[in-house]
Amino acid sequence: MRSHLLNDTTAEQYRLTATAAVERVAAQLASTKKPFTGIAPHELAPALDSVDLDKPLGSAEAALDELDTVYLRDAVYFHHPRYLAHLNCPVVIPAVVAEAVLSAVNSSLDTWDQSAGGTLIEQRLVDWTAGRIGYGPGADGVFTSGGSQSNLQALLLAREEAKSPDQAAPAAPLRVFTSECSHFSVQKSAKLLGLGRDAVVSIPCDQDKRMQTGALARELERCRADGAVPMAVVATAGTTDFGSIDPLPEIAELCARYGAWMHVDAAYGCGLLVSSRRERLDGIEHADSVTVDYHKSFFQPVSSSALVVRDGVTLRHATYYADYLNPRSAAEARIPNQVDKSLQTTRRFDALKLWMTLRVMGADGVGRLFDEVVGLAEEGWKLLAADPRFDVAVEPQLSTLVFRFIPREVTDPALIDRANQYARKALFASGEAVVAGTTVNxxxxxxxxxxxxxxxxxxxxAVLELLAEHAGQYLGETLVHAS
Incomplete structure (x- = not known):
């Protein structure tokens, strides 16, 4: 079994096996005609159930053959131009190359003595991102598994910063303010941090799905009047449903006035940091912390995310010292142990993917790709707005279009709901395209x-026509049966 360990004696075997795997994936990518085969769970499950994990196949070639059946053939392929559903991006080749490198070397980014150059690469990328945000030299940050973890850590820092200096005194209730369109991880983080069910105050949005700052001001004033502490305001730069960007300058002013930590969840909108549309993030430089997801709008493989803070000192709230890992003496000796500012201990060298991308393509190259999808959304919005069969919810600020099929001959909104839901499911089952669904009002x-x-x-x-056909078919059959 030692022959399967990656080391100096198995280097050639590694090269041959890895090449075989790459060739399989490349062949699949080249031959994929649809984003999905349309297979249902009950159809795929038997192939997985029949695998006896206690009886190995004995060779990588046999395992790759099996993998074709249980995964590659029926995977949902984000690189296909008609995958239009969630915040999943096709990935750039330099990042995929880096993925192969980092997996093989297997550095762990918790301590210097496990990663060395990897530690410094990650820190350079954090500093680079901080500069793009508009932070000064005191900024810092750390890579994370994704936006949810970044948001959790941001609220942890905010909670600790909001604590009364007199720990013996009863703590006042802490409140977090965020828009009704923000990511669910805000509520989940509050629960994990023990803040209580009422800790998160939902602020209504305007017609463009942006936080209403007038409503935020009223809630902050009510919080103060009630004797509670405005712990944090979470602004969103790119909501999951609409791609809307909250009014960051106005929110920053309110946070300064009421002493609240300002966090910007830019997991989606961070692509604007390298875009020609950078001004849409104006005000983000005033935030105390920012979430960025490179695996959304920087075209990186999952996972690649970071939390960046304006004042690196605040990361001390995530610091714990262990004699067997990162003793306090190491910090005193200025040894850069990334675990000192991370919620994770063992952690992949995900930063290498972004490093390779920037070194090959440059920031402007990534920005041009993001500009293309934002521009496409603007053209798609015009197409939808001109088509009487569809109601489009919001003019996009990023690259999301939310719309509804509305046939003139049908007035029952519940029936129209079911037609839209049916169309999405039927399209997915056909595999011709993949779209997402949500609710608006x-x-x-x-x-x-x-x-x-x-x-x-x-x-x-083309996808709009397919959706209209499926919805029309459902309505036709339903109305015939009802008559």
Missing amino acids: GRAYLKFTLLNPQTTLADIA
């Missing part, structure tokens, strides 16, 4: 999340 809507620069306006038009 209690009604069922469909959603395109455009993160593939290869998607064209013709693709959008």
Whole structure:
């Protein structure tokens, strides 16, 4: 079994096996005609159930053959131009190359003596991101597994910063303010941090799905009047459903006035940091912390995310010293142990993917890709707005389109809901395209999340026609049965 360990004696075997795997994936990518085969769970499950994990196949070739059946053949492929569903992007080749390197070397980014150069690469990328945000030299940060973890750590820092200096005194209730369109991880983080069910105050949005700062000001004043502490305001730069960006300068002013930590969840909108549309993030430089997801709008493989803070000293709230890992003496000797500022201990060298991307393509190259999908969304919005069969919810600020099929001959909103839901499911089952769904004011809507620069306006038009056909078929059959 030692022959399967990666080391100096198995280097050639590693090269041959890895090459075989790459060739399989490359062949699959080249031959994929649809984003999905349309297979149902009950159809795929028997192939997995029949695998006896206690009886190995004995060779990588046999395992790759099996993998074709249980995974590669029926995977959902984000690189296909008609995958339009969630915040999943096609990935750039330099990042995939880095993924192969970091997996083989297997550095762990918790301590210097496990990663060396990896530690410094990650720190350089944090500093680079901080500069793009507009932070000064005191900024710092750390890579994370994704936006949810970044948001959790940001609120942990905010909670600790909001604590009364007199720990013996009863703590006042802590409140977190965020828009009704923000990510669910805000509520989940509050629960994990023990803040209580009422800790998160939902602020209504305007017609463009942006936080209403007037409502935020009123809630902050009510919080103060009630004797509670405005712990944090979470602004969103790119909501999951609409891609909307909250009014960051106004929120920053309110946070300064009421002494609240300002966190910007830019997991989606961080692509604007390298975009020609950078001004849409104006005000983000005033935030105390920012979430960025490179695996959304920097075209990186999952996972690649970071939390960046304006004042690196605040990361001390995530610091714990262990004699067997990162003793206090190491910090005193200025040894850069990334675990000192991370919620994770063992951690992949995900930063290498972004490093390779920037060294090959440059920030402007990534920005041009993101500009393409934002521009495509603007054209798609015009197409939808001009088509009387569809109601489009919001003019996009990023690359998301939310819309609803509304046939003139049907007036029952519940029936229209079911038609839209049916159309999405039928399209998914066909495998011809993948779209997402959501609700707007209690009604069922469909959603395109455009993160593939290869998607064209013709693709959008074709998928809209398919959706209209499926919805029309459902309505026709339903009305016939009802008559």
